[in-house]
Amino acid sequence: MGRWEPNARGRLEQAALELYVERGYEQTPVAEITKRAGLTERTFFRHFADKREVLFGGSGRLEELCAGAVAAAPAAATPMEAAVAALDAAAGVFEERGDLVRLRQSVIDANAELRERELIKLASLSGALADALRDRGVPDLTARLTAEAAIAVLKVAFGCWIHGPGKRTLRQLVGECVDALGAAVAGEPA
């Protein structure tokens, strides 16, 4: 037993999500979060760069997971196939924690600042994917475009998964979006 309760960071994350759900992000001062977590405001900002970041603690691990999936794809896989392997890995993580993901997303969708933060996390993920593709010897332009296309698929598939009727799994939706993107880019008429 230490001088303080353990897992301060985790307590802050949980208290923040709870309060953002209960009152909304904007109506929740950081002081409220730290009060619920039994800590001080100063400590919050030692663990998280800002009030938004507390919702995005897992983004680093997600990047690593996706980059690992690209690296682990068969040598014969095309760049797009390797990127889709990363999306499948990410989809698995989301589906495991479906309820938490939906709760978190409802908070993000309700606030513009949080949507901004989500977009920069996706952009960072796109960069990580592009790096991993380059490590496979994919040329720079192809790597960047493939990564951006993969993120586009993830955005759209994730949106369908969250807001749609919920009959299909996220992995299935990713597959459908990849096909639909292929058809659209190949110039199929509407």
Place this chain on the structure above:
Amino acid sequence: MGRWEPNARGRLEQAALELYVERGYEQTPVAEITKRAGLTERTFFRHFADKREVLFGGSGRLEELCAGAVAAAPAAATPMEAAVAALDAAAGVFEERGDLVRLRQSVIDANAELRERELIKLASLSGALADALRDRGVPDLTARLTAEAAIAVLKVAFGCWIHGPGKRTLRQLVGECVDALGAAVAGEPA
């Protein structure tokens, strides 16, 4: 001659860009901008929702331009062709004001908050493109994916145009990126 100098909004935009270039975004308090523009802080926030927004005044017009280009594309054009027409229109605007665009982009690239704001403007543009495509009768999923793909192309082509050797026009780069994206999504090996 009114009670005040005319074009307060424009003066604020110009003063802000100048100061962001001279000292950097973070080192420029809003009070400095308003001092240079001969106004008060309160007035700044009447014209712009926040300190970032002053750099993004043109985004609304860009959306309208792109949506108009999609609407104006030939009826026989595929969704992707209509979206590329929008990118060409946008590229034309950027190329007209090349120096200003580069200056502005150097400020944005230097600051994470501004990059976030840029991303949400691009996401908003993607939404406007998707709406315009739906108005052409394009199915929802195809519209969203086509719009996201177009934004991906714009991001990559714009990056090449800004940071590259500068021999090719932005329109040429857009064309090359569209082709490269087509090849990547079609599953060409690296």
Place this chain on the structure above:
DNA sequence: GCCGCTCATGACAGTGGCTGCCCTCGCGTA
């Protein structure tokens, strides 16, 4: 068994982004 180091947290003051509220005053209009 004490010494001193580390390191997570507390305490507190300060900066600056942003807002609400009320005031000012030139202008167009009845």
Place this chain on the structure above:
DNA sequence: TACGCGAGGGCAGCCACTGTCATGAGCGGC
């Protein structure tokens, strides 16, 4: 002439975030 409108000013205040110093449990070294 009177009146309202609208752009801007003034001011108090909230809150996100930071710099700085203090505190005190755990812990290895001796």
